[in-house]
Amino acid sequence: MPLTLTTLRNMPEIHPGDNLVELILEAMDADHVPVEDGDILVLAQKIVSKAEGRLVNLVDVEAGDQALQVAQVAQKDPRLVELILQESREVLRMRPGVIIVEHRNGFVCANAGIDHSNVRGEGKDPQLWYLLLPKDADQSAREFRAEVWRLIGVNVGVLIIDSHGRAWRNGTVGITIGLAGVPGIVDMRGMQDMYGYRLQNTLIAAADELAGAASLMMGQADEKSPVVIVKGFPYPLKESSSLKELIRSKDQDLFR
Amino acid sequence: MPLTLTTLRNMPEIHPGDNLVELILEAMDADHVPVEDGDILVLAQKIVSKAEGRLVNLVDVEAGDQALQVAQVAQKDPRLVELILQESREVLRMRPGVIIVEHRNGFVCANAGIDHSNVRGEGKDPQLWYLLLPKDADQSAREFRAEVWRLIGVNVGVLIIDSHGRAWRNGTVGITIGLAGVPGIVDMRGMQDMYGYRLQNTLIAAADELAGAASLMMGQADEKSPVVIVKGFPYPLKESSSLKELIRSKDQDLFR
Numbered sequence: 193m194p195l196t197l198t199t200l201r202n203m204p205e206i207h208p209g210d211n212l213v214e215l216i217l218e219a220m221d222a223d224h225v226p227v228e229d230g231d232i233l234v235l236a237q238k239i240v241s242k243a244e245g246r247l248v249n250l251v252d253v254e255a256g257d258q259a260l261q262v263a264q265v266a267q268k269d270p271r272l273v274e275l276i277l278q279e280s281r282e283v284l285r286m287r288p289g290v291i292i293v294e295h296r297n298g299f300v301c302a303n304a305g306i307d308h309s310n311v312r313g314e315g316k317d318p319q320l321w322y323l324l325l326p327k328d329a330d331q332s333a334r335e336f337r338a339e340v341w342r343l344i345g346v347n348v349g350v351l352i353i354d355s356h357g358r359a360w361r362n363g364t365v366g367i368t369i370g371l372a373g374v375p376g377i378v379d380m381r382g383m384q385d386m387y388g389y390r391l392q393n394t395l396i397a398a399a400d401e402l403a404g405a406a407s408l409m410m411g412q413a414d415e416k417s418p419v420v421i422v423k424g425f426p427y428p429l430k431e432s433s434s435l436k437e438l439i440r441s442k443d444q445d446l447f448r
Numbered sequence: 449m450p451l452t453l454t455t456l457r458n459m460p461e462i463h464p465g466d467n468l469v470e471l472i473l474e475a476m477d478a479d480h481v482p483v484e485d486g487d488i489l490v491l492a493q494k495i496v497s498k499a500e501g502r503l504v505n506l507v508d509v510e511a512g513d514q515a516l517q518v519a520q521v522a523q524k525d526p527r528l529v530e531l532i533l534q535e536s537r538e539v540l541r542m543r544p545g546v547i548i549v550e551h552r553n554g555f556v557c558a559n560a561g562i563d564h565s566n567v568r569g570e571g572k573d574p575q576l577w578y579l580l581l582p583k584d585a586d587q588s589a590r591e592f593r594a595e596v597w598r599l600i601g602v603n604v605g606v607l608i609i610d611s612h613g614r615a616w617r618n619g620t621v622g623i624t625i626g627l628a629g630v631p632g633i634v635d636m637r638g639m640q641d642m643y644g645y646r647l648q649n650t651l652i653a654a655a656d657e658l659a660g661a662a663s664l665m666m667g668q669a670d671e672k673s674p675v676v677i678v679k680g681f682p683y684p685l686k687e688s689s690s691l692k693e694l695i696r697s698k699d700q701d702l703f704r
Contacts, residue, residue, distance in 0.1 A: 363653025397619025
């Protein structure tokens with residue numbers, strides 16, 4: 193069975209408090225995309241964050257001492273830096289324009305994933321709105337999955353993804369920041385290859401491999417396709433999956 | 449148009465000197481998978497390396513002084529370490545079991561991508577065969593693409609991929625090590641978002657995003673699907689693409 197990734201058109205603009213599941217199921221109806229057991233719904237972080245009301249206006253932020261110091265090195269608005277630090281456990285590196293942090297939720301990314309594109313709110317400073325990542329994207333994914341089950345009785349997997357930069361390579365790739373029902377890692381250790389050797393070191397980051405292609409289909413310049421429906425994922429769904437599977441522990445990381 | 453990734457069944461075992469293009473076109477015929485202009489053929493590194501005869505038996509390798517030293521720290525066969533060093537420009541990190549290097553071709557990876565699974569040769573030490581990466585996977589991809597054009601007059605893109613580990617996250621993901629006709633990076637800088645803001649820092653590593661999903665479909669424990677045919681790639685093919693697009697220059701890398 194081939195792997196197919198279909199972008200969902202007809203998605204409305206998302207506002208705080210929206211029921212994402214209902215809106216997505218309506219859009220799938222309008223697009224004539226059926227959802228079936230075993231499908232995976234991939235959601236751009238941005239619509240989850242917007243539905244959760246994670247918008248902040250910089251006029252409401254006061255920069256502390258650490259933010260003022262970091263802002264000088266990173267050459268960023270100290271109020272934005274304050275938000276970045278509040279969303280992070282640790283600063284790993286910085287240089288003008290970028291602060292690499294460990295996000296509260298455990299993953300390493302630039303600027304705590306705080307986004308400015310396709311974000312605008314009301315009020316006297318409409319250009320100063322920023323969007324934080326979901327509070328706990330794993331939890332958001334679990335709730336989304338449970339709500340799909342409650343509404344239509346279909347067993348889907350859910351990935352919430354963002355675009356992250358990487359060490360050593362140019363460009364961003366889609367990456368998992370929250371998941372439910374989808375295995376984060378597929379463990380092939382102990383299996384035998386075609387000559388009977390035991391495979392070693394073979395942990396496949398299946399959720400991230402899928403996140404990349406879903407991100408590719410969503411594009412970046414607009415929000416026309418913040419949802420991708422995946423059919424043909426080559427592994428069974430897994431009840432108890434968690435982002436933790438995908439996060440390398442600090443003591444195992446040669447590049448912290 | 450959805451993105452579709454179809455694995456190619458009916459691929460024979462590959463041997464040094466095989467004409468990969470002919471074998472793949474035959475397998476596509478047998479699988480009734482048509483190839484059309486704009487499709488992308490994704491090849492597992494392993495079949496390219498085997499066709500290029502990149503097999504080495506450790507009995508034929510003599511470890512030099514540096515390899516002997518590194519082998520003590522990395523706790524690996526010094527002859528294997530010798531191969532890793534010969535294939536590399538620089539050692540970035542090491543710990544027991546793994547040596548992170550900059551490969552001759554520019555990318556950073558573990559153990560210079562030298563592989564032992566699904567590799568076996570003839571002779572008195574059939575268990576000591578290792579497979580090096582293609583000499584120049586970009587060149588291999590270009591030649592493959594030209595040969596497809598010569599044989600059937602179809603304009604395809606070609607990716608040669610491998611599975612690499614990553615900083616900060618567990619598990620391997622498929623990653624591009626050579627490409628032809630496919631944009632490595634799609635540059636969205638200067639484009640406007642839905643509110644008219646200019647997008648910044650938006651270089652999409654499109655080839656790597658596709659490599660992940662292709663790798664997901666190939667699986668790891670056997671070689672039944674070392675070829676994936678992609679339809680619906682959302683960007684136009686690009687004549688002059690190169691792996692260089694995807695490699696972060698050393699002075700721009702905060703994690704070297």
